[in-house]
Amino acid sequence: MALPVLVWIGIGVASLLVGTTIAKWDDIVVALKGKRLAVLGARGVGKTHLVKFLTTGSIPAEYKQTVAPEKASARRFQLSDLDLKVKDTLDVSGDKAAYAEWKELHDQADLVFYLLRADRLIAGDQDVEARVRDDLRHIGGWLEGRAPRPRFFIIGTHCDFDAEFQSTSADKIGDYVDKFRRLPIVSELVARAGGAQQAKVVLGSMKTIQDTEALVYQVFTQVIS
Ligand SMILES: Nc1nc2c(ncn2[C@@H]2O[C@H](COP(=O)(O)OP(=O)(O)OP(=O)(O)O)[C@@H](O)[C@H]2O)c(=O)[nH]1
Numbered sequence: 462m463a464l465p466v467l468v469w470i471g472i473g474v475a476s477l478l479v480g481t482t483i484a485k486w487d488d489i490v491v492a493l494k495g496k497r498l499a500v501l502g503a504r505g506v507g508k509t510h511l512v513k514f515l516t517t518g519s520i521p522a523e524y525k526q527t528v529a530p531e532k533a534s535a536r537r538f539q540l541s542d543l544d545l546k547v548k549d550t551l552d553v554s555g556d557k558a559a560y561a562e563w564k565e566l567h568d569q570a571d572l573v574f575y576l577l578r579a580d581r582l583i584a585g586d587q588d589v590e591a592r593v594r595d596d597l598r599h600i601g602g603w604l605e606g607r608a609p610r611p612r613f614f615i616i617g618t619h620c621d622f623d624a625e626f627q628s629t630s631a632d633k634i635g636d637y638v639d640k641f642r643r644l645p646i647v648s649e650l651v652a653r654a655g656g657a658q659q660a661k662v663v664l665g666s667m668k669t670i671q672d673t674e675a676l677v678y679q680v681f682t683q684v685i686s
C-alpha cells in the first residue's frame with residue numbers, strides 16, 4: 462500500500478538521521494547555538510511560520526516515530542535550546558525602500574534564510590520571478606561585501622501546491638530538487654548568491670507541523686554538511 466507522499470518524504474529525511482540522531486543534534490547545536498539568523502522574503506512566503514517554529518517548536522529525537530502518532534511520547538529536542546537570535550523580519554512588498562532594513566538584518570546575521578514560493582516559480586509566475594530576481598540582485602551584492610560570508614539558504618516553500626511534489630516518492634526527491642535548480646530563474650538566483658557552494662537550496666512545505674519538521678531537518682542536514 463502506498464503511504465502518503467509526505468510521509469515517504471519524512472521517512473526519506475529521517476533515514477539520514479535515525480541511528481545517529483543524537484550525535485547529529487549535538488553537531489547542530491554546536492553549529493547553530495546563539496547564532497544570529499535573518500529570515501528574508503516577500504509577503505506570505507512563510508517567514509513568521511518558520512521563525513516561530515525555529516524558536517518555539519521541537520523536533521523528534523527519532524524522526525521515524527512521528528510517522529506513528531501513537532508513539533508521540535518520543536523524546537523531542539527543543540529548538541529553543543538553540544537560542545537562535547532572530548529579530549522580527551521584514552518584507553519589502555511594495556516598498557523597495559525597506560531593502561535598507563533587510564540589509565541591516567543581513568549584515569548582522571551568521572545565517573541568512575531567503576524564502577520564496579517554490580510553487581509559483583515552478584508554475585512560471587512572472588511577477589514572482591521578477592520579485593525574487595530583484596531580491597537576489599540586492600542580497601547577492603550584500604553577500605559579496607561580507608567576509609566571512611554568512612551561510613546562505615534559498616528555502617522554497619509551498620511545494621504542497623505543486624502536483625509533481627505531491628506525487629514524488631522519497632527516492633526521487635533529489636531529482637525534484639535538481640529539476641528545480643535547473644529552472645533558469647533558480648540558476649540565476651544561485652549564481653547571484655555566489656554559486657552552488659555558497660547558496661544551498663532546500664525545498665518543501667510548511668503546511669503541517671510534520672512537513673515543517675521535515676523541511677527544518679533538511680536545512681539542519683545542510684548546516685552541518
Ligand atoms: N500550504 C502551505 N502554507 C504555508 C506554507 N508555508 C507557510 N504557509 C502558510 O502561509 C501563510 C503565510 O505565512 P507567514 O509565515 O505568515 O508568511 P510571512 O512570510 O511571514 O508573511 P508576511 O509577514 O505577510 O510577509 C500562513 O498561513 C502559513 O501557515 C507552505 O509551505 N504550504
Ligand SMILES: [Mg+2]
Nearest residue numbers: 507508509510
Ligand atoms: Mg510575517
